[in-house]
Amino acid sequence: MRINDIRLSPHFRLMEFECRCCGAVKLLPDLIELLEAIRSGFGRPMVITSGYRCAGHNRAVRGSKRSLHLLGRAADVRADMEEQMEIESLAKNMGFSEIICGNKSHYIHLAL
Ligand SMILES: [Zn+2]
Numbered sequence: 001m002r003i004n005d006i007r008l009s010p011h012f013r014l015m016e017f018e019c020r021c022c023g024a025v026k027l028l029p030d031l032i033e034l035l036e037a038i039r040s041g042f043g044r045p046m047v048i049t050s051g052y053r054c055a056g057h058n059r060a061v062r063g064s065k066r067s068l069h070l071l072g073r074a075a076d077v078r079a080d081m082e083e084q085m086e087i088e089s090l091a092k093n094m095g096f097s098e099i100i101c102g103n104k105s106h107y108i109h110l111a112l
């Protein structure tokens with residue numbers, strides 16, 4: 001059995017939030033709760049393209065020094081531009097501190 005293959009909610013597993021370079025992971029439980037609530041409204045799969053990032057990986061992807069990915073408080077979800085608008089409207093008023101559309105980069109960043 002794979003490490004971090006742990007179900008956190010009906011649609012998310014811990015391994016989906018691992019740092020892409022080293023497999024380390026930190027994750028705020030409230031983030032999963034809100035992502036699951038969005039997933040319910042969205043009604044189709046949501047692929048996490050970036051969850052936790054270690055400092056080295058955050059530098060490699062040119063993340064901000066204060067990126068909430070470093071703290072396990074942020075997730076990027078793959079989404080085309082229409083899906084970004086849909087997810088953004090679902091995420092509004094849920095209490096996220098950051099909702100950032102990547103537009104043509106095809107992701108939306110959600111952080112607590
Ligand atoms: Zn890493």
Ligand SMILES: [Zn+2]
Pocket residue numbers: 050069074075076109110
């Ligand atoms: Zn992000």
